[in-house]
Amino acid sequence: MEGSNRKAEISAVSAVEIIDDHTVKLVLKAPFAPLLAALSDRAGMIVSPKAAQAAGDFVNRPVCAGPYKFVERVAQDRIVLERFADYWNKEAVKFDRIVFMPIPDSTVRLANLQSGGLDMIERLAATDLETARNDPRLKLSTITGLGYQSLSINVNNGARAKNPLGQDPRVREALELSIDRAALNEVVFNGLFQPGNQWVGPSNPFYVRSLPVPARDVAKAKQLLAAAGAPNPRVTLMTTTVPEMMRAAQVIQSMAAEAGFDITIQATESGAAIQASVDGQFELYLNRWSGRTDPDGNLYNFVSCKAPPALNVARYCNPTVDEELDAARIAGDAASRLAHYVKAADRILTDRPLIYLWHPTWLFAMSAKIGGFEAYPDGLIRPQGMTMQ
Amino acid sequence: MTAFLLHRIALILPTLFFVSVLIFGLQQLLPGDPALALAGENQDPAVIAFLHQKYHLDQPLPVRYALWIEGVLQGDLGESIRIKRPVFDLICEKLPVTGELALLALVVALVIGVPAGIIAAVKHDTAVDYGATMAALWGLSIPNFWLGILLILLFSVKLGLLPASGFVSPGDSLKQNLLTLAMPAFVLGNAIAAVMMRHTRSAMLQVLGSDYVRTARAKGLGELRVILHHALRNALVPVVTLGALEFGQLLSGAVLTEQVFTIPGFGKLIVDAVFNRDYAVVQGVVLCTAMAYIALNLLADVAYVLINPRLRT
Numbered sequence A: 001m002e003g004s005n006r007k008a009e010i011s012a013v014s015a016v017e018i019i020d021d022h023t024v025k026l027v028l029k030a031p032f033a034p035l036l037a038a039l040s041d042r043a044g045m046i047v048s049p050k051a052a053q054a055a056g057d058f059v060n061r062p063v064c065a066g067p068y069k070f071v072e073r074v075a076q077d078r079i080v081l082e083r084f085a086d087y088w089n090k091e092a093v094k095f096d097r098i099v100f101m102p103i104p105d106s107t108v109r110l111a112n113l114q115s116g117g118l119d120m121i122e123r124l125a126a127t128d129l130e131t132a133r134n135d136p137r138l139k140l141s142t143i144t145g146l147g148y149q150s151l152s153i154n155v156n157n158g159a160r161a162k163n164p165l166g167q168d169p170r171v172r173e174a175l176e177l178s179i180d181r182a183a184l185n186e187v188v189f190n191g192l193f194q195p196g197n198q199w200v201g202p203s204n205p206f207y208v209r210s211l212p213v214p215a216r217d218v219a220k221a222k223q224l225l226a227a228a229g230a231p232n233p234r235v236t237l238m239t240t241t242v243p244e245m246m247r248a249a250q251v252i253q254s255m256a257a258e259a260g261f262d263i264t265i266q267a268t269e270s271g272a273a274i275q276a277s278v279d280g281q282f283e284l285y286l287n288r289w290s291g292r293t294d295p296d297g298n299l300y301n302f303v304s305c306k307a308p309p310a311l312n313v314a315r316y317c318n319p320t321v322d323e324e325l326d327a328a329r330i331a332g333d334a335a336s337r338l339a340h341y342v343k344a345a346d347r348i349l350t351d352r353p354l355i356y357l358w359h360p361t362w363l364f365a366m367s368a369k370i371g372g373f374e375a376y377p378d379g380l381i382r383p384q385g386m387t388m389q
Numbered sequence B: 001m002t003a004f005l006l007h008r009i010a011l012i013l014p015t016l017f018f019v020s021v022l023i024f025g026l027q028q029l030l031p032g033d034p035a036l037a038l039a040g041e042n043q044d045p046a047v048i049a050f051l052h053q054k055y056h057l058d059q060p061l062p063v064r065y066a067l068w069i070e071g072v073l074q075g076d077l078g079e080s081i082r083i084k085r086p087v088f089d090l091i092c093e094k095l096p097v098t099g100e101l102a103l104l105a106l107v108v109a110l111v112i113g114v115p116a117g118i119i120a121a122v123k124h125d126t127a128v129d130y131g132a133t134m135a136a137l138w139g140l141s142i143p144n145f146w147l148g149i150l151l152i153l154l155f156s157v158k159l160g161l162l163p164a165s166g167f168v169s170p171g172d173s174l175k176q177n178l179l180t181l182a183m184p185a186f187v188l189g190n191a192i193a194a195v196m197m198r199h200t201r202s203a204m205l206q207v208l209g210s211d212y213v214r215t216a217r218a219k220g221l222g223e224l225r226v227i228l229h230h231a232l233r234n235a236l237v238p239v240v241t242l243g244a245l246e247f248g249q250l251l252s253g254a255v256l257t258e259q260v261f262t263i264p265g266f267g268k269l270i271v272d273a274v275f276n277r278d279y280a281v282v283q284g285v286v287l288c289t290a291m292a293y294i295a296l297n298l299l300a301d302v303a304y305v306l307i308n309p310r311l312r313t
Helices: A035-039 A049-053 A106-115 A126-133 A169-178 A181-189 A218-227 A243-259 A270-278 A295-303 A319-330 A334-351 B002-010 B012-029 B034-038 B045-054 B061-073 B087-122 B127-141 B144-158 B174-208 B211-218 B223-253 B255-260 B266-275 B279-307
Strands: A013-020 A023-028 A068-074 A078-083 A097-100 A138-144 A148-153 A234-239 A262-267 A284-289 A354-359 A361-367
Touching: A035 A295, A106 A126, A106 A361, A106 B144, A126 A138, A126 A361, A148 A169, A169 A218, A169 A243, A169 A334, A169 A354, A181 A243, A181 A354, A218 A243, A234 A243, A234 A270, A243 A262, A243 A284, A270 A284, A270 B034, A295 A319, A295 A334, A319 A334, B002 B012, B002 B279, B012 B061, B012 B279, B034 B045, B061 B279, B087 B127, B087 B174, B087 B223, B087 B255, B087 B266, B087 B279, B127 B174, B144 B174, B144 B255, B174 B223, B174 B255, B211 B223, B223 B279, B255 B266, B266 B279
Parallel strands: A234 A262, A234 A284
Antiparallel strands: A013 A023, A068 A078, A078 A097, A138 A361, A148 A284, A148 A354
16 A cells, blocks of 8 residues: 555565465565564554455554454544454454553553553553552563664764764763663663663574673773763763653663763653654664564664664664675574674674663553453554453 | 624634634644654655655645645645544544533533632631632642542542543433543633632622622612622623633643543644644644634623623613
């Protein structure tokens, strides 16, 4: 569909051939290992071609495939789904209706759950976990997500890259060494999130184990800054106005100050922050990525020379890295791909256009009457197998 | 009176034109490309270019304004780039929700504020007056979102008497509708009641000290008749003005309350539109709000005349 946000994710597909009623053949421009992962994600969600092609309002009346079908959507109020009687695994589906209600405030979400107005909530605030845990009416489920939070450093995006942090990798290394990821996680997220230093989490099979999360080393950070001739670099750290991000920024500011960094926090509304990052109007940006199943989805578009400018806001470009990332895309097995990622990581984690900080944990809270829920790293709620007493 | 009303009506069009230019221009000052906001995480350049072309974001500002105004004059306020529905439909859907909330809040404010103001004025400089003044200060000082969350914790979580959030249309269930709006209406009405009380008290004090009230008492009229029939009618003039202005403000300003209680109303619509750079929605909502203010001010003027026959000419 024209204007689809998902087209780029399967751009490797040049043609689709129908073999029979149950088989399609995807013809690719080149081998592309991340394809299956892309098809298991947003780009692979099957829609009814008849409904999609018919003139009308497909966006507001989607017809797809799955255990539930769309009933209605009232903007900012609710999305209502009802059970699809012909679903192939209908025995596993116990709820007749599911109503999604967008409630932006985490305190109000929890209050609704506690009062019985809701049966389940996602993205419980880390600071509310103990409250939910101590409530006998509720139970919890957590899992580390696919995404990450990082500091993007402007290394080559306009005039604001022309400073010690943007130009000297020793200064960037010093910044990383001044941060205690475990302490940051404890203070801001009650220890619930997963500290990390790469685009995938430490338990991911594509994590480069030879490059573990570095420990804080303020003394070495100071040495590096002295060697770089910038003992007190002044940096502006742009963050969105989400309270947890602002708290994290304050912790980073405080930690980095011990090594000699003078960080000014610039809290910016998210739309403005996106624009500023694209335009290179930043030096350091506390940014997030929701995550993809395949490591390529968490890495390529942020560090490749061919990456979209709106994602590679640091404007990092290293042909050696590109060679390894391109090779990882066409490698035929996981071990070969990992070998390429090891080489890429060695370069990327030295150059540090991004300093990866943590991987968010999905926090689900639900009525104690609900059973059978299994959390997945993509954060999606799968009703198959769920029950209510 | 007729000439006055005609004069006011004639001013509507230039006022709305001025508002349209102002809101269109001010939005352009907001940093952030709507296409970037809408393009999602992938920020695909092809998608961004498609959105620029589809929503005329690649056109010069005067062209975009002309396209928008041309639509407005034909009754088309454009389409929400986020929700993908006509702005007019969204306004028709959300305005009654906020309208009902605003009306209930105003009722709460009047029921609490006006009698409290009358009593405070009549019992001027007594413990009752001081107590009412302090209660008014409390109402003015308490942040809406804080009070809202406290009420949710008490009445929903602890006592289980009221739903914590959400909205049920009166057509679906009037009882549930009133239950879902009870707390938000109180939160909004509480602050306005304080203002109403202060204005009513001041106006009543002024009127109660006037000669004709002294004459009414001297003629032997009962105190209740003096207060309600003679004094209150004159004291109500500024209160009516205030009520009209507050109602207009409620229509556009119940943002925090709608956010806390998850009410899909006007305020929430416009805040989300601003954050998502949904220009058409912001422009349409602001125009509607401007029209509402104009209409309410006109109604207030008419109400003055009805309340106070001396203003009829």
